[in-house]
Every structure is written in C-alpha cells, then in structure tokens.
Amino acid sequence: MNDSKSPRNRVAAHIRELPKSGIRDFFELVMSMDDIISLGVGEPDFVTPWGIREATIYSLEKGHTSYTSNLGLLSLRQQACEYVRKDFGVSYDAESECIVTVGVSEGLDLILRAILEVGDEVVYHEPCYVSYPACIKMAQAKPLPLVTTEEDGFSLDPAKLKSTLTDRTKVLLLNFPNNPTGANLSRDQKKEIAEIAVAHDLIVITDEIYAELTYGERSPSIAAFPGMKERTVFLHGFSKAFAMTGFRIGYACGPSDLIDAMMKIHQYSMLCASIMGQEAAKEALKNGRRDMESMKSAYLTRRNMIVKRLNNIGLPCVNPEGAFYVYPNISSTGLSSQEFATRLLKEERVAVVPGTAFSQEGEKHVRCAYAVSTSDLETALDRIKGFVERVRSENKTSPGFRKHKKDKVAIAN
Template identity: 55%
Template structure:
C-alpha cells in the first residue's frame, strides 16, 4: 500500500533533491567515464590513520565515547586550531565532535534558529546549506555572489539583505563550488556587518588546509568574532577521510551546550573508531596533508590553464579542489553543457545551477583525481568544445 503524499511534512515535501545527486544518477550504467564531479579526494586515508582505527578495534574500544567526543581528540582539535589560526577553544565546553561537517552544520542551525529566523546564504554554495536552514525552521535568504568579483560576496550585498529577522550569515571559504577564498580584509568587512546587526557567522572551514597561494585566516580569528562565530570543520578533505564521517564544531559555550543537546538525542556520539583515527591524523598526519596539498596545487595549475586554452574562461581558485569555468561561450546553459559532455565524451562535470542560480553559466570541475585522468578529461573536453 502506497503512503499518501500528505503524510509528509510540508517543508519536506517541497524540498528539492540534491542537484548533484540528480545529475550523477544519470551516469549509472555508463562505461569509460571520467568524473570531475565528485567532491572527494582521490587519495586513500594515510596508513597511520587507518592503523590507529584498526588498533582501537584490536584494543577493544568499541563502546560509546562521551557525547561531545573523546576528550583527548577535543584537546588535539583545540591545539590544532590554536597553533594554526591563533584561536583558543576550551575542549571541555566549546568543541563537539560530529558525524562529519554536515552534522555540525545541521545541529548548529537547529540550535540557533527559531521559526521564521532568517539566515543569509551566500551562493553559489554547497547544496545542503539552504535546505538545512529550512529543515531547522529558518528562512534561507539567498545572497548571490557574482562572477565579476570571482564569486566573492560584497559586504554591501549582505548589508542590503539584513532584516530584523536575520539571525546569521553562512560563509564557506575556501568555497565549494568556486574555490574562491575571502581575504582577511574581506572577512573584516563582513565581520563589521555581523557586529553592527548583532549576527552570528556560521563559517564552514572544511577546506582550510587546502589553500595554495596565501595563509588562511579563520573567521573566528577576526577581532571580536570568536564569540559570534560557529566554526565548522572536519577530517574529510585534508586527510582524505570522507567515508569516516568525522567532523567538529567550535562555538561559544552557550551555543555548544545547545548543539550538544541535539547531538545527544539524534546521534549520541561519532564513531569511536573514527575518532581514534582522527586523533592520529591530527597528531601525525601533517606531512601527508602537505603532500596532498602539493599535488592539488599542481593539478589546479594544469586544469586552469587547460580550460582557459580551450576557451572556457576560468579564474585560478585560491583553495579547495574545484574550478568553476564559464561555459557561456558555448551557447548552452550549464545543465545542457554537462549532459551533452557526458553523452559525447563520457566526462562528468556538475552544472553550476546545482549550487544556486548565480552558478548558472558555469560548471564545477573537481581536480581531486589523478593527473593522468585530468589530462584525458581535458583532451575530451577540448574535443567537445572544438566540435561546437
């Protein structure tokens, strides 16, 4: 017997499925496909990190941890953030270990939003941001960053979007899907708006370790912002631990207590084995991160040059592992371009409109794949564009 549609909550019924997943479903059954669409490192989790998880099993660490996570891991997270970004968080009251950065964003929004509260969501952005605001009872207010500014949001755009219902601003830097990164000066201007209107900033810093040409500044490190910043990060991107589902969130004590309540009821705690692995990664994984970052930098330089040479204008991203080339010269919208490229040359890219309306006219190409695969993908894309 089929369930009636009316059994679903209205806000779930109207929720659109992920634009990324919808497109990838179309690749099922195809062979000889090169994917530049997956936001996942092609590296395997470093051996010492995997071994730490294995040893934790052998030693019998198979029970729950504290709801907030292993204290030893939270201490190491605190040390890591302090050493790298000069921000100090109390591991006992301001850090929660989560099931990936995705859960961290979810519980942060559910902890701070009352029904009808507005959150400024800067697009293009990861596909889950606006839906998670909606699921938390809030109202996502889209602020479109523009290609002419390398998809960096202007402070005056945020200022214009603030109302008496605005509660927070969501920022991802380096950005998925564009790879753009806010400078310290640009963050300071956004921070001024947050202070002026008494707003929180939810800062997704999952790509902070994958920055190629300058030092990274955490939003929480901006003067006067730690007390109004919810810092989200994790282990998926820099340590190639996507499948481990391990993240963390740092915030002022009151907000952390609220998030922990939700985490307790919904999750209990992150995987014990994954936490032991993450602990090893923080302690002894920096050399692996540096090697992966070096490889990504080389791939970034290659793919940006290749895309520009074939006539798809592409600026050089400062971080993450994505390029966001402009495909308007082909006369196609982003979904048509991606669909035809897949059909003709078996190369997967993600339509830019999957990340918001301002992403239209672009496609996301991930360079988190081997150089050999990138070279073949660029050969196929060049052939496709030339035929047009």
C-alpha cells in the same frame, strides 16, 4: 477520510517542499555508465594516509569499539582545540566549547536546528555547497542567498552583504575556500565582514572544511577577529584535507551556550560519532600533516594544469585560491549548464556538475573537481577540448544558436 491522515499530508510541509538535490538524476546517470572520468564528486582521489588507517586498525585490535562521551573523546577535543589555536588563531576550551560531530554535515545541521526559529533568516553566499539552503529550510528558517559574481572573483563583497540583511536575519553562513568556486576571503574582507556581523548582532557559522587546501596566503579564521569568538561557530572536519570522507568525523567549536544547545540535539539524535573515526582523527591531528601537505601540493599542480587548459579551450575560469574545484564559464558554447554536463557525459564520458546545482544563477557554469589523477585529468581535458570544438562548429552551422547567442549578448550588455 480524515484529511490529516491522507497520504499527501504524511510528509511535513517544509520537507515536502524541499527540492531533491539538483544533481541527483545526473549522478544516477553517471553511475549507470562505465569508463567515466569523473570530475564530478567532491571527494579526494587519495586513499586515507596509511598511518591513519594503521592507527585505526590498531585501536580496533585493542578493542576500542564502544560509545564515547556524547561530546566525543576528550583527548580528540583537546587535540582539535590545540590545532584550531595554532592554525586558525582562536582558543577554545576542549571541555565546554567543542563537540565532535558526524562530519561537518552534522555540525551544520546541529547549529542551524539549535538556533533557528520559524521566520528567522540565514544569509549565505551563492554559489554554495548544495546542502546549505536545504539545511536552512529543514530548520524551518528562510534562506537568504547573496549572489557572488565572477567579476568579484566569487568572493563576498561586504557592501552587498550589508544591503542584503533585514531585521529578521539572524545568521551569516560562510564557506571559504568555497565549494564550488575555490574563492577565498582576504584578511581585510574578513575584517569588514566581522564588523558587519558585530554591528548587526549576527551569529556567524564558518564552514572551514577546505581551509588547509588554501594555495595562497592563509588568513586567520573569521572567528579570530575582534568581537567574533562569542558569536561564531567554527565548523571543521577531516573529510577533505586528510582524505577521510568515509570516517565521518568533524567538530564544532564555539561559545559554550551554543555548543551545549548543539549537544542536546546530538545526544538524542546521534549519541556520539563512531569511536573508530575518532581514533583515526586523533592520529590525523598527531601525525597527518606531512601527508596532508603532499596531497595539497598534488592538488596545486592539478589546479595549475586545469585552469591553464580550460582558459586555452575558451572556458574561462576564476583562478581558485583553495579547495579542489574550478568553476569555468561555459556560456561561449551556447549550452545550458545541464545540456553541457549531459552531453559531455554521453558524448565524451566525462562527468562535471551543472552550475545550477549550486546557485539559481549557475546557468553559465559547471563545476569540475580536480581530485583525480593527473593522467585522468589530462585525458578529461583532451575530451572537453574535443567536445567544445565540436559544439562550436555545430553552432556555426546552426542559425538557431546565432540567435540565442545574440540574445545572450544583448542581455549581458
């Protein structure tokens, strides 16, 4: 039998080697259970604001059901570029430096496929959004993770970045405010990182999907720093801040040669983003700011509540400066992140995501998304408290745990 046709070889090697998402089995289990409070999914609990839904219905009524330009509606690109200029401090030409994508997900895939070749490296910080290492591998390049730590507030230390780079590193991929930690970068950190990117001639991809959900002072995008606009691809979208996950609209702004290269892939693989989603995005940019601010203020109230209560329970967490996630340290329970999440789900019907989904170093953490109602959050935290107390009392009577705990302390020292 011809070996190249054997079933084992039907799937391309780089896809065969791609691990399935670390949280897939876990969410299969969540979906099979009733009455769960889920702090698991990274999705706003708010329905898309009515004004945006209404504008979408109206555009359908008017019969807007066609393809659009491959790059997306020019009117949307113009609005998006104006928004980026005002809110992020960078000016782009709507006709040549902007493309509308199917969410940030497609924008990320397009830019990675457009610029990477076998052997190129992409440096990115871990813990990170689950898609990053997978998308880098799908583009046949090598992921170069840079571990961010609790001690550094999960922010990116420019000195560590510098020492991680090699001759093959072509791209730096950033996501701040960060999924899963909520960490952010200060203006000074961005400046230092920008200087490194210029000195090492890196292309920078900045995923700013959580930018509006910044609770402290908001600094300009890294694309706005000297020497950066020409080397940065700015990815943004409507899923999180405007509660529009189902509309699947994002956009990328960057140098025209890179947008052009992204466009080549997009026109053959996707053709264009859906016109209904694009009409909705136009309305979000035109009139959505007030709703966005009120959702942000609800997230902030919940953030303050969850951080305070987790710390009181003895699951310390770095105070998230943005997004809607918190990443508590669960090591005092003696459970692995998978054990913690599975037992919490089965015993208390609360879903959180094991930290190992976001980083090889994630064993000491779980991710809790606080995009749920305040009352559900209160109940979930009561259940987490009860669970942690029970685990701790079990540990007191279990000599096995004491040994485990002692080993851990020894390692930590």
